[in-house]
Amino acid sequence: MATSKIKVRRYTHSAKWIISLSIFWLLLSGYLKPLLLGFGVASVVLVMFVFNRMQRVDNEPQEFGTWLQIIRYTPWLLGQILSSSLRVTKLVWGSASEVSPSLAKINVETVPEARRTLYANSITLTPGTLTLDVDGDEVTVHALEQTSIDELKKGYIASKITGIWGENK
Amino acid sequence: MNFILDHYNYWIVVFLMMTGFYIVITANNLVKKIVGLNVFQTSVFILYISEAKVSGGTAPIVTEGATLYSNPLPHVLILTAIVVGVAVTAVGLALIVRIKRAYGTVEENEFKKMDDAI
Amino acid sequence: MLLLLDIISGILLVTGVFFGLSGAVGVFKLPNFFTRVHAASVTDSIAVILIVSGLVLQTPLGINIAKLLFILVFLLITSPTASHALAKSARHGGLLTMSELEKGDQEEKAPK
Amino acid sequence: MNLWQGIEPSQLISLSILLPFVGALLVIATGKSPNLREAVTLITAIVLFTVVLAIYDYISQGGEIGLELIELFPGLSISFEVEPLGVLFALVASFLWIVTSVYAIGYMRGHNELNQTRFFCCFALAISSVMAICFSGNLLTLFIFYEVLTLSTYPLVTHAGNDAAKKGGRIYLGILLSTSIAFLLFAVMATYSLTGTLDFRAGGIFDDSHNKIVLSVLLVLFCYGIGKAAIMPFHRWLPAAMVAPTPVSALLHAVAVVKAGVFSILKVMIYIFGLDELKDLATTDIMLYIGVATILLSSCIAMTKDNLKARLAYSTVSQLSYIVVGALLASSIASAGAALHIATHAVGKITLFFCAGAIMVASHKKNISEMVGLGRQMPITMAAFAIGAISIIGLPPMAGTWSKWYLTIGALEADKLIVVAALMISSLLNIAYLLPIPVKAFFNTTTGEAEPWSWSETREAPLPMLIALSVTSLCCLVLFFYPQPLIDLVNMIPGVSTQGEG
Amino acid sequence: MLEQHLAALPILLPLIAAPIALILGRSSFSWAFATLISACACLFAWQLLDLALANGVISYEVGGWPPPWGIELRVDAANAFVLLAVSALSTLVLLYSKDSIEKEIEASKxxxxxxxxLLCFAGLSGILLTGDAFNLFVFLEISSLATxxxxxLASDRRSLxxxxxxxxxxxxGATFILxxxxxxxxxxxxxxxLDLANRIDIAESGRTINTGLAFIMVGVSIKLALFPLHMWLPSAYTYAPSAVTAFLASTATKVAVYVMIRFIFTVFGVDHVFGSMGMDLILMALAIVAIFKCSYKATVQSDVKTVLAYSSVAQIGYMILGISLVSATGLMAGLIHIFNHALMKGALFMAVGAVFYRVGSVDITAFRGLGKQMPLTMAAFTIAGLxxxxxxxxxxxxxxxxLVTAALEQNQWIxxxxxxxxSLLAVIYIGRILEAAYFQERPDSQNTTEIKEVPWLMLAPMWALVLANIYFGVDTSLTTEAASSAAEWLFQNNEMPLGNQAEAK
Amino acid sequence: MTALYAVVCIAILLVMAIALARAFYAPTVYDRILGVNMFGTKTVLFIAVVGYLMGRPDFLDIAIVYALINFIGMVAVLRFFEYTAPVD
Amino acid sequence: MSDFIDLVLLAMLALTGLRIIFLKDLFAVVMLFGIYSFLTALIFINLDAVDVAFTEAAVGAGISSVLMLGTLALTGREEKESSHSSILPLIVVFITGAALIYGTLDMEPFGNPDNPIHKHVAPRYIEDSPKEIGLPNMVTSVLASYRGFDTLGEVVVVFAALIAVLSLLGVPKEGQEKAPASGLKSHQVLRVVAKLIISPIILFALYVQFHGDFGPGGGFQAGVIAAAALILYALVFGLPNAVAVIGPRFLKFMAAAGVLLYASVGFFSMYKGGNFLDYNKLAADPVAGQHYGILIIELGVGITVFAVMLNIYYAFGNQVERSNIQ
Incomplete structure (x- = not known):
């Protein structure tokens, strides 16, 4: 029962990959000639073959979010990036003494394992913070200002992510 | 003045070549020698590509509206030459790895002392 | 309409470049390595987003837009990853402590 | 002689060259059994002599023999051509080979030498190349076999294999090869590029159209290039080669090598330069005087040597220069004398070497000072030595008289009084360094008292050696009384005559 | 079919055979296969030479594109002659290497x-046959990488x-050529x-062309180890496995000499290179210094392979000297020496390799007394040395x-x-080795009974070369004919039409 | 529009130059890597913009390759530090 | 504008070159070399050589730098002070440079369309190749058809490099137990991201492979990019894993097969009665024949290059891992 579920998950996972890759090919190629489409099919098959071999070798399953999740997440992230950039820019053109860097470890138990990367990268992209290390349930963060750390500790990003992608089970 | 404008490209390329050449000759470390060799070769590639350029021309891939294309032949030659370059680099580096294992050093003056050099 | 597109993309491009320039200056100006990583990483991302968007607006619908978007996505994924990995590597390499501990007395845990 | 009647004359040449060669191969093949091996050597030698006699026969009847082998370069081939001078040399060499073989058998056995097979094989090879030199039809052929001769005698020189032998061999090979490559080959090629031919031609291939200065330089190059003629200062190889076993020394210094050298010089002078052309060259005189100096100097050196073979070696150096001088005098009589000297010196000197070897084998003595009273123990040997010495000195009734006679006449005719004087002085020196040896052997005794001689005390060398040295010493005598065939032969050489010009 | 593609086959055969040999995997299979291919190529080279001597130039348009747009293979007497030497040597060395390599290279390699x-051979053939300057560079690199x-591959660390x-x-060097x-x-x-030769216009852009000439000359000189640029050669030849040295010494530098000939005579023209540039004097001076300096160096080395390596540099001096004499005879002498030197050095290095096979060292002391223990090998060495x-x-x-005739023709007496x-120096360095072999006793410390003659598979190619040394020394008709027609062809080929379909466009 | 592209190009070139300067003279080895990385990303942008400047924007493939190579380069560098402790 | 960009890039190149001379930290040297390659590629783009830029970026900055870093991991980072004087090299370099400058004096002006180089052979490629070969990318036409022999040579060069590296370093054994320390285990973020982008990269490589006729790219670039993707995999997940995905023996076979595939096209055209590599004979319609021929040989190039590059990386990586374990 459990194995079949895993199997099903693996199949859907593969199907997701195949579709994305096919779309990617079409976007890149832009040709609809039968020859090139044939090459496209062959290429996707080949890539999937290699991909599956990799999956079997390293045993690190990958999960996509749905398109919807991504679309929901992206604008927020873009906004964060913009504000972060403005802050850094201000810092750069201002005087250097304003910088008061600090370091903290943040507990991220709430964030699901599979989303930790996203979380870490989001931290890096958001204002004034930079992920240094992801280590189990703790994320080490470097910040330009102490306030950013405090904000992080409040779990704003974490809640955003869990809000979109769901809680840790 | 016109003459300089017409040729400065070549002169800088010559300068680059000689930089690479100088590194090859003087470098004591074998890895750096290989880097120098690459710099030298890469500069020669630029020479070829400079030859191929046609002012006002465009890349030699047929496109609508373009009439003047740069010369494709040097591009082909340099594609080949780049491949040759990377092949030589790989072999050179492999040799260096073996030299390190055999001699414990990759500094030319050090292993010269170890074996009675000829 | 076309003019409007031109203007928008112009603004995007210029601001993008501006952010890029700020990042570059920051890399020189900011006091220690980790702050410099901030500058580089964040401005890289915004510059990429702005400039590529500016270009997208100038491109007729077609494969080029797809490629531009791919570049955008690719850079957005890899750039913070690279910064993160670099910072992590630097910390493990023992770089963190030097400037950080002088100031950061408010740290509760000193990194090993 | 009619043994070879049925054979095409031109094939006689190839026969004469191939015979010793095949002999050498047979020697290798039969190397396991000494008796068979030596029989092969002897038989080959004898058969070869008959072949040469046949050639002589044919030539003396006015026949002409030529043979072209392979074209080495376009227009230049390895070719052979029989002419009287060559026949003379071939006769001497092939005859003496028989004798030397006999002698060598005795010597090698008496001395228990190692590597005898190699020895006899190289010996035969050397003779083979000597034959090729004798009959060579052009300079290229001459040069090639000249080199082959050097190489094939190198193992003979270093036969002993010890350090001294190696050192001697190195000098031998070094001087001979380098002079031949650096000078001779160069001269040959220069000749070729000047004239377009290398054939030996009566009266020479150079004529007045060629630049005299170039020719003068060429003359020097030839003289020194033919290092085997041992003109000073390139004579060092000859004493150095003394480390070889005595039969080798005999062959090298009396027959094959040195005679090949002077023979080549004669040949070049007569057939390449031409005696007439030679007279006009600036360097002829210079070389002539160098030859004279060589005669005198090496005679003086010979006197200082106590080692018998070394003394004989320097004597050879001086005698060779007689021939060189004879050739360079550029007169027909002197040339005739030089040609004759090849034969007479050969028999004389080989006798002396045979004796030296016999003394070594029988009494293990190398130095002259130890030979006091030896005549009592080895009367036959020492008698032969005396005969040989007299022949070398040039006193009647020995063969050497004739050649010296013609040489002196030639020098007079050419108005080179210095040469005449030198010849005289040299004869005196010869007497001074050669005669004391038999005199000491016979008339001095260690105790000062002359004891009566008895057979019981004689310890002569093995019989083959005795036979050999007796034969050669007899030849010295015979050639004095019966030199006519040789003189006839010499007179057949174009431009050379015992009768003087006109 | 075969006739039509004859010009391409000597390149293509080994080129294709190389990957197949890799796939074959087992060393004995790949050996047999490589030897077979090399022998076939040699046969084709022979036919090519025949054809070139009979018909003059053979042009092969790769891809069916006429030159100068496509790449042309161009066979004439000169390169067919050198190709014959290279392919013959390749075959013999392959035969020889079976045993030799087993001893010197670990089995997995x-x-x-x-x-x-095979790659090296393919590269060398390509260099020889191609009529395209850039294609030449590509093949040069193939052969170099393989080299x-x-x-x-040798086990001595100094080989690295x-x-x-x-x-x-x-x-x-290659970059300079580029x-x-x-x-x-x-x-x-x-x-x-050929097209280059027709289009080179000294008046228009003389300085550029002259610089190009200079760079090509220097680059080729490095590849052929012309005197001051020879530093790589002695150590490479000394520490390489014996079979490799035998192959390289007899082919690689020769091919480079051919390239130089090709550029001087076909591309730039004798008149320009020698007449107005005065390159002949430079080459001559370098060649003479090479002959003496390197011959001298050869006389003072103790490692026999080093001796022969320096000798190679000196011999290359002779070839260049022939070229620098600027005459058909001189060029012919150079070409003949390319062929002949391949025969000599091949045999010499094979003999040295045989000594290494049995004795395990090629120091001059290792040669002591070998005249008795390995008579055939040492006899081969002696003849080749002579x-x-x-x-x-x-x-x-x-x-x-x-060579001397050519020099005298030009009145270059000195x-x-x-x-x-x-050659006197050659007497010394060869003489030293022979003396050790024949006149010195083996030191007692070494077990002399184990040293015996090498396997016949090593002896056979060695003696084939030795006999060739003598055969071609006596019957010179083949070499002389090929070389002289090649030299004449090179001297007056400036008016040759370009390719078979030169007038097509 | 071309003028704007030109300006953008020049500005990116300027950024590249600064990054290059960082790569030349860096207080720590990580700064050097940072400079190189920055240089790489700016190069990608530069290629994209230059394509538009020259009127042939269909060479974005190259920009993709640049981005990819830049990333691989970074990973290789990090991997390198796994083996050799950085010293400065 | 183009000239200005050219000048700026060249200036940066010159500075980079100079800096490399004086740097003693080899790691920095290699980094700067990567920049040097990037800059060179930018110049290529600016000079219209897009195909070349593609290759230079992938090879110079990518493969070469990775291999150099691998070597440095084994040999150490510091260059020691050289003992020999630098006067003589300086003179040599100066003379060489002066010769080249002298040579440039007679050169035609940079970029002038009337230069002889643009007047003789090239016009046919530019004007006739779209008709004769039927491809828009002239570089591919010339590379694969007119000068297909060169390209065969190029593939063989790559193959020869494989032979050299294999004989020098050997390859990792397949089916080895996984070394625990290998790969960037601790970089979790990196692992996730790498896994995400590897598949698209391979697909991109295949796209480049099959679209070399229309735009920049072709077999060589595709092979390098695909190899780069797997190198990324090996870097992040460790060599044993990569070897388990594609084994070195299979790669060796692939490398040989690529060369043979290329050559077989040539032999097939011989069989059809044409010269070697004469694609016109491959099909009834010459243009179609050209197209097929080019597709197949590009595939051969791609296969060989991919296999060789990856295998070379394996060989280096294997050395590094081995030395790390010891």
Whole structure:
């Protein structure tokens, strides 16, 4: 029962990959000639073959979010990036003494394992913070200002992510 | 003045070549020698590509509206030459790895002392 | 309409470049390595987003837009990853402590 | 002689060259059994002599023999051509080979030498190349076999294999090869590029159209290039080669090598330069005087040597220069004398070497000072030595008289009084360094008292050696009384005559 | 079918055989396969030479594109002649290497060795046959890479450094050639050598062309180890496995000499290179210094392979000297010496390899007493050594003869004398080895009973070369005919039409 | 529009130059890597913009390759530090 | 504008070159070399050589730098002070440079369309190749058809490099137990991201492979990019894993097969009665024949290059891992 579920998950996972890759090919190629489409099919098959071999070798399953999740997440992230950039820019053109860097470890138990990367990268992209290390349930963060750390500790990003992608089970 | 404008490209390329050449000759470390060799070769590639350029021309891939294309032949030659370059680099580096294992050093003056050099 | 597109993309491009320039200056100006990583990483991302968007607006619908978007996505994924990995590597390499501990007395845990 | 009647004359040449060669191969093949091996050597030698006699026969009847082998370069081939001078040399060499073989058998056995097979094989090879030199039809052929001769005698020189032998061999090979490559080959090629031919031609291939200065330089190059003629200062190889076993020394210094050298010089002078052309060259005189100096100097050196073979070696150096001088005098009589000297010196000197070897084998003595009273123990040997010495000195009734006679006449005719004087002085020196040896052997005794001689005390060398040295010493005598065939032969050489010009 | 593609086959056969040999995997399979292919190529080379002597030039348009647009293979007497030597040597060395390699290279690398050999051979054939300046560079690199591999395969660690040095020098050389070709291309717009020759316009862009000439000359000189640029050669030859040395010494530098001939005579023209540039004097001076300096160096080395390596540099001096005499005879002497030297050095290095096979060392002391223990090997060494010295009835004499004749023709008396003087040094360095072999006893410490003659598979190719040394030293008709027609052809080929369909466009 | 592209190009070139300067003279080895990385990303942008400047924007493939190579380069560098402790 | 960009890039190149001379930290040297390659590629783009830029970026900055870093991991980072004087090299370099400058004096002006180089052979490629070969990318036409022999040579060069590296370093054994320390285990973020982008990269490589006729790219670039993707995999997940995905023996076979595939096209055209590599004979319609021929040989190039590059990386990586374990 459990194995079949895993199997099903693996199949859907593969199907997701195949579709994305096919779309990617079409976007890149832009040709609809039968020859090139044939090459496209062959290429996707080949890539999937290699991909599956990799999956079997390293045993690190990958999960996509749905398109919807991504679309929901992206604008927020873009906004964060913009504000972060403005802050850094201000810092750069201002005087250097304003910088008061600090370091903290943040507990991220709430964030699901599979989303930790996203979380870490989001931290890096958001204002004034930079992920240094992801280590189990703790994320080490470097910040330009102490306030950013405090904000992080409040779990704003974490809640955003869990809000979109769901809680840790 | 016109003459300089017409040729400065070549002169800088010559300068680059000689930089690479100088590194090859003087470098004591074998890895750096290989880097120098690459710099030298890469500069020669630029020479070829400079030859191929046609002012006002465009890349030699047929496109609508373009009439003047740069010369494709040097591009082909340099594609080949780049491949040759990377092949030589790989072999050179492999040799260096073996030299390190055999001699414990990759500094030319050090292993010269170890074996009675000829 | 076309003019409007031109203007928008112009603004995007210029601001993008501006952010890029700020990042570059920051890399020189900011006091220690980790702050410099901030500058580089964040401005890289915004510059990429702005400039590529500016270009997208100038491109007729077609494969080029797809490629531009791919570049955008690719850079957005890899750039913070690279910064993160670099910072992590630097910390493990023992770089963190030097400037950080002088100031950061408010740290509760000193990194090993 | 009619043994070879049925054979095409031109094939006689190839026969004469191939015979010793095949002999050498047979020697290798039969190397396991000494008796068979030596029989092969002897038989080959004898058969070869008959072949040469046949050639002589044919030539003396006015026949002409030529043979072209392979074209080495376009227009230049390895070719052979029989002419009287060559026949003379071939006769001497092939005859003496028989004798030397006999002698060598005795010597090698008496001395228990190692590597005898190699020895006899190289010996035969050397003779083979000597034959090729004798009959060579052009300079290229001459040069090639000249080199082959050097190489094939190198193992003979270093036969002993010890350090001294190696050192001697190195000098031998070094001087001979380098002079031949650096000078001779160069001269040959220069000749070729000047004239377009290398054939030996009566009266020479150079004529007045060629630049005299170039020719003068060429003359020097030839003289020194033919290092085997041992003109000073390139004579060092000859004493150095003394480390070889005595039969080798005999062959090298009396027959094959040195005679090949002077023979080549004669040949070049007569057939390449031409005696007439030679007279006009600036360097002829210079070389002539160098030859004279060589005669005198090496005679003086010979006197200082106590080692018998070394003394004989320097004597050879001086005698060779007689021939060189004879050739360079550029007169027909002197040339005739030089040609004759090849034969007479050969028999004389080989006798002396045979004796030296016999003394070594029988009494293990190398130095002259130890030979006091030896005549009592080895009367036959020492008698032969005396005969040989007299022949070398040039006193009647020995063969050497004739050649010296013609040489002196030639020098007079050419108005080179210095040469005449030198010849005289040299004869005196010869007497001074050669005669004391038999005199000491016979008339001095260690105790000062002359004891009566008895057979019981004689310890002569093995019989083959005795036979050999007796034969050669007899030849010295015979050639004095019966030199006519040789003189006839010499007179057949174009431009050379015992009768003087006109 | 075969006839039509004859010009391409000597390149294509080994080129295709190399990957197949790699796939074959088992060392004995790949050996047999490589040898077979090499022998076939040799046969084709022979036919090519015949054809070239009979018909003059054979042009093969790869891809069916007429030159100068496509790449042309161009066979004439000169390159067919050198190709014959190269392919024959390749075959013999392959035969020889089976046993030799087993001793010197670990078993897992045998297949790689044969593959590399085939690649090297393919590269050399390509260099010889191609009529395109850039294509030449590509094949040069193929052969060079294979060469570096083969040199570094030896178990001696010094071979690594030798290979590295070779790699650096070789790459600099190749890059110089690349620069030169680039400059030429720039001022003419073409890469085909004949077309280049027709289009080179000294008046218009003389300085560019002259610089191109200079760079090509220097680059080729590095590859052929012309005197001051020879530093890579002695160590490479010394520490490479014996079979490799035998192959390289007899082919690689020769091919480079051919390239130089090709560029001087076909592309730039004699009149320009020698007449107005005065390159002949430079080459002559370098050649003479090479002859003496390196011959001298050869006399003071103790490692026999080093001795022969320096001797090779000196011999290359002779070839260049022949070229620098600027006459058909001189060129012919150079070409003949290319062929002849391949025979001599091949045999010599094979003999040295045989000694290494049994004794395990090639120091001059290792040769002591070998005359008795390995009579056939040492006899081969002796004859080939005499050939190097230039003793009559060997090929060495033939080369020297033509060289001196050529010098005398030009009234270069001193040069002629120096050529002969140079052989005196050869007497010394060969003589030392022979003396050790024949006149010195083996030191007692070494177990002499184990040292015996090498397997017949090593002896056979060695003696084949030795006999060739004598055969071609006596019957010179083949070499002389080929070389003289090649030389004449090179001297007056400036008016040749370009390709078979030159008028098509 | 071309003028704007030109300006953008020049500005990116300027950024590249600064990054290059960082790569030349860096207080720590990580700064050097940072500079190189920055240089790489700016190069990608530069290629994209230059394509538009020259009127042939269909060479974005190259920009993709640049981005990819830049990333691989970074990973290789990090991997390198796994083995050799950085010293400065 | 183009000239200005050219000048700026060249200036940066010159500075980079100079800096490399004086740097003693080899790691920095390699980094700067990567920049040097990037800059060179930018110049290529600016000079219209897009195909070349593609290759230079992938090879110079990518493969070469990775291999150099691998070597440095084994040999150490510091260059020691050289003992020999630098006067003589300086003179040599100066003379060489002066010769080249002298040579440039007679060169035609940079970029002038009337230069002889643009007047003789090239016009046919530019004007006739779209008709004769039927491809828009002239570089591919010339590379694969007119000068297909060169390209065969190029593939063989790559193959020869494989032979050299294999004989020098050997390859990792397949089916080895996984070394625990290998790969960037601790970089979790990196692992996730790498896994995400590897598949698209391979697909991109295949796209480049099959679209070389229309735009920049072709077999060589595709092979390098695909190899780069797997190198990324090996870097992040460790060599044993990569070897388990594609084994070195299979790669060796692939490398040989690529060369043979290329050559077989040539032999097939011989069989059809044409010269070697004469694609016109491959099909009834010459243009179609050209197209097929080019597709197949590009595939051969791609296969060989991919296999060789990856295998070379394996060989280096294997050395590094081995030395790390010891």
């Amino acid at each position: 045998h297949t790689l060795y044969y593959t590399a050999h 570096y591999t083969m040199v570094s 450094i030798a290979a590295f040095r070779y790699l650096v020098m070789g790459t600099i 620069i030169g070709v680039g400059l030429l291309y720039m001022s003419t717009g073409t890469l085909n050598m 050939s190097i010295i230039g003793v009559p009835l060997t090929v060495g004499f033939v080369s020297k003869w033509y 040069v002629a004398a120096l050529v002969l003087g140079g």
